Amino acid sequence: HNEIETPDLSLLNKAQFDACTHNEGPAVVYAGAGSGKTRVICCRIAWLILNQGVPPSSILAVTFTNKAAKEMKERIEKYIGAQKAKNIIVSTFHAFCARFLRIYSHEAGYNPGFSIYDDNDQKSLLKDILKQLNVPDKLLSVNTVKSKIDKIKNQGLTPEEYLQDIKNNQDYSLKEQKYQLRQFGEHYDPELIQKVYAMYQRLMKQQNAMDFNDLLLVMFKLLENSPHVLESLQNRFRYFLIDEFQDTNPIQFKLVSLLSSKTKNLFIVGDDDQSIYSWRGAEPSFILNFHKEHENTKVYKLEENYRSSNTIISAATSVIKNNYKRADKSLYTKKTNGIKIKFKSCEDAFSESKYIANEIYSAIQNEEKFSDFCILYRTNAQSRSLEDELRRRMMPYIIYGSVRFYERAEIKILLAYLKLIINTTDEASFQKVINTPRRGFGDKALQNLKDLSIQRKETLLKTLNEVVFGGIENDITRSISGVKEFMMSYQKWRSNLDSHNKPSQILAEIISDIKFEAYLKTTHPEDFDERWLNVIELKNAIVEFEHIQIDDEFNFENKIQTGIEKLSKFIEQAMLTVEPTVVNVQQGNANAITLMTIHSAKGLEFPKVIIAGLEEGVLPHQNSLDSPEAIEEERRLMYVAITRAKEKLILTNCKRNRFKDFLPAQESRFISEIPFEVIDYADNQNKNIKKEFGKINTIEQKFVDKPRIFKGDDLLKQEMNSTQNDGVTWRKGQRVKHKVFGDGIIREIEKSSQGYRLKIKFEKSSIGEKTLIHTYVQPA
Ligand code: ATP
Numbered sequence: 058h059n060e061i062e063t064p065d066l067s068l069l070n071k072a073q074f075d076a077c078t079h080n081e082g083p084a085v086v087y088a089g090a091g092s093g094k095t096r097v098i099c100c101r102i103a104w105l106i107l108n109q110g111v112p113p114s115s116i117l118a119v120t121f122t123n124k125a126a127k128e129m130k131e132r133i134e135k136y137i138g139a140q141k142a143k144n145i146i147v148s149t150f151h152a153f154c155a156r157f158l159r160i161y162s163h164e165a166g167y168n169p170g171f172s173i174y175d176d177n178d179q180k181s182l183l184k185d186i187l188k189q190l191n192v193p194d195k196l197l198s199v200n201t202v203k204s205k206i207d208k209i210k211n212q213g214l215t216p217e218e219y220l221q222d223i224k225n226n227q228d229y230s231l232k233e234q235k236y237q238l239r240q241f242g243e244h245y246d247p248e249l250i251q252k253v254y255a256m257y258q259r260l261m262k263q264q265n266a267m268d269f270n271d272l273l274l275v276m277f278k279l280l281e282n283s284p285h286v287l288e289s290l291q292n293r294f295r296y297f298l299i300d301e302f303q304d305t306n307p308i309q310f311k312l313v314s315l316l317s318s319k320t321k322n323l324f325i326v327g328d329d330d331q332s333i334y335s336w337r338g339a340e341p342s343f344i345l346n347f348h349k350e351h352e353n354t355k356v357y358k359l360e361e362n363y364r365s366s367n368t369i370i371s372a373a374t375s376v377i378k379n380n381y382k383r384a385d386k387s388l389y390t391k392k393t394n395g396i397k398i399k400f401k402s403c404e405d406a407f408s409e410s411k412y413i414a415n416e417i418y419s420a421i422q423n424e425e426k427f428s429d430f431c432i433l434y435r436t437n438a439q440s441r442s443l444e445d446e447l448r449r450r451m452m453p454y455i456i457y458g459s460v461r462f463y464e465r466a467e468i469k470i471l472l473a474y475l476k477l478i479i480n481t482t483d484e485a486s487f488q489k490v491i492n493t494p495r496r497g498f499g500d501k502a503l504q505n506l507k508d509l510s511i512q513r514k515e516t517l518l519k520t521l522n523e524v525v526f527g528g529i530e531n532d533i534t535r536s537i538s539g540v541k542e543f544m545m546s547y548q549k550w551r552s553n554l555d556s557h558n559k560p561s562q563i564l565a566e567i568i569s570d571i572k573f574e575a576y577l578k579t580t581h582p583e584d585f586d587e588r589w590l591n592v593i594e595l596k597n598a599i600v601e602f603e604h605i606q607i608d609d610e611f612n613f614e615n616k617i618q619t620g621i622e623k624l625s626k627f628i629e630q631a632m633l634t635v636e637p638t639v640v641n642v643q644q645g646n647a648n649a650i651t652l653m654t655i656h657s658a659k660g661l662e663f664p665k666v667i668i669a670g671l672e673e674g675v676l677p678h679q680n681s682l683d684s685p686e687a688i689e690e691e692r693r694l695m696y697v698a699i700t701r702a703k704e705k706l707i708l709t710n711c712k713r714n715r716f717k718d719f720l721p722a723q724e725s726r727f728i729s730e731i732p733f734e735v736i737d738y739a740d741n742q743n744k745n746i747k748k749e750f751g752k753i754n755t756i757e758q759k760f761v762d763k764p765r766i767f768k769g770d771d772l773l774k775q776e777m778n779s780t781q782n783d784g785v786t787w788r789k790g791q792r793v794k795h796k797v798f799g800d801g802i803i804r805e806i807e808k809s810s811q812g813y814r815l816k817i818k819f820e821k822s823s824i825g826e827k828t829l830i831h832t833y834v835q836p837a
């Protein structure tokens with residue numbers, strides 16, 4: 058019992074305690090970063106079980122990533138012990154849906170072995186559809202139609218409902234079109250999208266496949282249309298807790314609202330300022346309007362931040378207050394100022410990476426740990442130069458979200474074999490395996506087979522089977538000698554999986570039957586070893602999974618699982634989990650730097666955080682520059698990034714070539730939104746001092762000579778140009794006078810509770826820049 062650390066509610070502050078011990082009915086905990094929202098959820102779960110006698114299996118906790126779910130579960134285990142925590146479901150929305158769709162697949166209109174299609178599978182199907190419908194790429198590209206379909210699904214609309222929506226709401230689609238035009242510079246026809254969407258869904262169902270968004274959509278429709286399924290889930294789950302609620306999209310919101318409609322015990326926590334997934338349909342307004350949609354909602358606010366130094370909090374709050382669309386909330390800390398935020402502007406990505414590696418390296422000499430550090434960036438592409446540098450210097454790091462394990466080519470091939478064994482109608486997998494390793498069945502033969510299968514209205518596999526064994530004469534007959542053996546092995550694998558129930562054994566059979574080792578050796582002689590290790594790792598993972606599955610706590614209907622069911626669960630888990638890649642780390646040693654995108658750092662914290670690439674066009678991202686809403690979202694990303702840090706924050710940028718015109722990038726506007734006095738510019742004073750400050754001066758030019766206007770960003774435009782207060786108009790670039798400091802030029806204007814905060818560069822170099830309230834200066 059000594060492992061149990063009873064949740065000590067006296068460790069919570071008053072506001073946290075109240076939220077934690079909220080009784081029944083809907084509640085929202087609405088609070089800034091690091092104020093203990095996640096802690097409240099974990100304590101509440103422990104409190105419900107220990108103090109209120111709530112059965113663990115009736116609790117469903119949902120969070121945003123598998124990593125967060127895992128950490129939450131570990132925390133709860135610490136509070137109440139592993140045994141009691143075992144039956145609580147702590148999961149992402151997707152994993153939750155996948156799990157229950159396996160159980161209720163028939164009711165949902167699918168077979169239990171349904172495949173999950175990833176983005177690439179989705180795209181290749183869409184490509185086929187556009188081709189069949191004779192839609193040229195110029196009119197509608199695969200990427201556009203995919204993102205549009207994903208959006209429609211995130212709204213929870215089936216093809217039929219979307220059609221209705223277009224009809225009912227011409228305005229809506231017009232607005233969408235305009236938006237689309239502005240965002241992507243391309244036009245599309247909603248009716249054409251609808252047609253593609255309908256065909257896509259029909260084919261997906263025929264192939265017994267779901268994409269990631271289908272997991273949510275199909276689950277939701279199942280609950281809506283099958284009262285007995287809804288009832289059985291409502292009988293099981295009575296308490297719902299959702300972390301990071303600001304990033305749920307409409308379909309997720311509908312799903313959990315429906316599930317919780319019986320008990321109304323829906324407890325959500327979140328922060329509108331951290332809403333960073335609007336591209337998936339999430340909106341900051343959801344959390345703000347929650348109480349309007351759920352009657353008698355109790356609202357709790359937490360205001361004390363326990364994570365970060367005062368310096369970091371003041372940087373974060375002064376950045377985020379530049380957003381217009383937000384609800385005001387306060388966040389303070391009792392912590393001391395701590396150290397200043399370092400800012401370093403570098404020549405290029407290479408020297409930026411070098412600087413970062415140096416900073417970490419010298420900290421390590423002072424007995425800081427690698428694992429204290431996290432490097433955050435806006436886009437995955439930025440990780441390359443960082444990784445190169447860390448590898449070169451043998452510094453240990455863990456990188457999240459680069460290439461998922463299952464996305465590695467060799468793993469993908471083997472998983473496709475396994476998926477095809479489970480689901481004979483999985484056309485995406487069929488196409489991946491039929492000529493890998495080579496069997497003389499090239500693209501031409503595949504195209505012929507596709508045509509024939511459309512003509513015969515049969516799956517590719519069945520059509521090929523009939524050509525090979527049924528003696529149908531066709532163009533492809535010539536190419537079939539090599540695939541005969543494959544077809545025979547395929548049948549053997551399938552019946553073996555049925556009879557001996559062991560997925561790991563089937564995998565071994567596949568690897569040896571298709572001579573996979575020899576294939577990898579010839580195709581990838583340079584890194585064969587690494588790839589072969591991955592294959593072994595896949596085998597190990599399946600074996601491990603088979604052991605765990607023996608007492609599957611979630612199999613609440615106590616069915617004995619067949620080999621096929623086991624294998625499909627395994628694949629599902631592989632597809633929904635992002636495994637980190639570990640480099641230069643000794644086995645069993647957790648001391649490594651973390652690298653990740655800002656998006657995936659949500660909810661996490663690190664003693665030391667480095668935010669790289671603070672340039673216009675990177676953060677804020679290129680695609681956001683023309684839209685005020687998008688800029689606000691980028692600012693929320695900046696807020697999330699800053700608030701991950703506990704003690705030390707380092708900001709870097711470089712003159713990276715810009716996406717569009719290959720000119721050097723400008724400094725990110727978000728740096729100038731941080732109070733000048735909390736930034737330490739010392740590292741810029743090296744031998745390049747002139748150059749470095751020349752760099753910073755570019756902002757000045759931007760404001761003084763020709764104000765840089767962000768197209769469409771009206772609010773910002775207004776703010777940048779002029780500001781009226783007390784009858785005096787303040788303008789960037791304007792000359793002002795101060796009693797003591799003398800003359801200077803306004804570089805920045807910011808609204809504040811006391812009026813306007815003017816960042817002024819004074820002529821006397823000994824005074825430099827100061828931020829002052831407007832009442833202290835006069836126009837010169
Ligand atoms: P985010 O918005 O980033 O998700 P959060 O609101 O979920 O943050 P937590 O991660 O729960 O915040 O807490 C932030 C940090 O503060 C954690 O290290 C947590 O252990 C600590 N903390 C929370 N509440 C208290 C408290 N009452 N006393 C001491 N430490 C606390």
Ligand code: MG
Pocket residue numbers: 094095096300660
């Ligand atoms: Mg949290």
